[in-house]
Amino acid sequence: MAQKAIIVGVNLQSVEAHQYEMEELRQLCIACDIEVISMISQNSDSINPQTYIRKGKLEELKIEINNLDADLIVFNDEITPSQINNISKELEITIYDRTYIILEIFKRRATTKEAILQVDIASLKYMLPRLVGLREGLSRQRGVGGNGAHGRGQGETKLELDRRNISDRIAFLKKQLQSLTEERSLQRKRRKQNNIPVVSLVGYTNSGKSSTLNAFLNYSLHIKKEVMEKDMLFATLETASRLIRLDNNHEFIVTDTVGFVNKLPHQLIEAFKSTLEEITEADLIVHVVDAANPNYETQIQTTNDV
Numbered sequence: 001m002a003q004k005a006i007i008v009g010v011n012l013q014s015v016e017a018h019q020y021e022m023e024e025l026r027q028l029c030i031a032c033d034i035e036v037i038s039m040i041s042q043n044s045d046s047i048n049p050q051t052y053i054r055k056g057k058l059e060e061l062k063i064e065i066n067n068l069d070a071d072l073i074v075f076n077d078e079i080t081p082s083q084i085n086n087i088s089k090e091l092e093i094t095i096y097d098r099t100y101i102i103l104e105i106f107k108r109r110a111t112t113k114e115a116i117l118q119v120d121i122a123s124l125k126y127m128l129p130r131l132v133g134l135r136e137g138l139s140r141q142r143g144v145g146g147n148g149a150h151g152r153g154q155g156e157t158k159l160e161l162d163r164r165n166i167s168d169r170i171a172f173l174k175k176q177l178q179s180l181t182e183e184r185s186l187q188r189k190r191r192k193q194n195n196i197p198v199v200s201l202v203g204y205t206n207s208g209k210s211s212t213l214n215a216f217l218n219y220s221l222h223i224k225k226e227v228m229e230k231d232m233l234f235a236t237l238e239t240a241s242r243l244i245r246l247d248n249n250h251e252f253i254v255t256d257t258v259g260f261v262n263k264l265p266h267q268l269i270e271a272f273k274s275t276l277e278e279i280t281e282a283d284l285i286v287h288v289v290d291a292a293n294p295n296y297e298t299q300i301q302t303t304n305d306v
Helices: 015-031 055-068 081-090 098-109 113-130 158-193 209-217 266-271 273-280 296-305
Strands: 003-011 034-043 072-075 094-097 198-203 240-245 251-256 284-288
Touching: 003 015, 003 055, 015 034, 015 098, 034 055, 034 072, 055 081, 072 098, 081 094, 081 113, 094 098, 098 113, 098 266, 113 158, 113 266, 113 273, 158 273, 198 209, 198 273, 198 296, 209 240, 209 251, 209 284, 266 273
Parallel strands: 003 034, 003 072, 072 094, 198 251, 198 284
Antiparallel strands: 240 251
């Protein structure tokens, strides 16, 4: 049974742009099996540094939670640890933010070893400063015993242990990711030695990159192994590469990269850096845009910014 959520946002821009962001957040929640039962917005020239929204709107939110029997609140921006603490004192409810929802989608969709490592690193970096104030805690994986430097000190608090364990886990995962990154770099070098041009497809999530790659395959004489295409946000996270061989003996590789989204968490951009390097190494970048989307100009700008 899907959890019921109220999504909350502060409008710092035009009404249309804000409505687009809130609708996108609703779609992101749906991708996480969360049912959005209400949307609350506050027009303001700034975000409240203490509680994200102003006191009056917080009271309105409290009433809405009780009336609708909501399970959780999802904020449209990344909430700071101190904001989580302050909001938690006012509202007895689970608190998520846009960053958490996007990370959760990536966690559920990652299937290759590299994508799983990248998402794990991003999630742990997000959790680290939020250990205080997270209402539901963390599912932890601890190593067993040992007499090394990481033993339990008598004066060490549980919070300090958690922080250190997460930091150690991030370092361990980064080492594993580094070896995969080096492997990917070798593959790129081999491709360059073979003088096969590389075309990178980039664009907003659900803009049609996978469909475009499959369309290229229709013209190829090489084995036609299609990639998954689905009308949903972040349907695929893996980088897919296909050789396109034309009847004039020309050939090139088309690479479909991870899609972008408004307010893409910086933790993900950092963790997926090795994947995004595929774009910088390309001979040609094709920016795929869904011109039927009324907000395509914002999507173009978001992709260019990343």
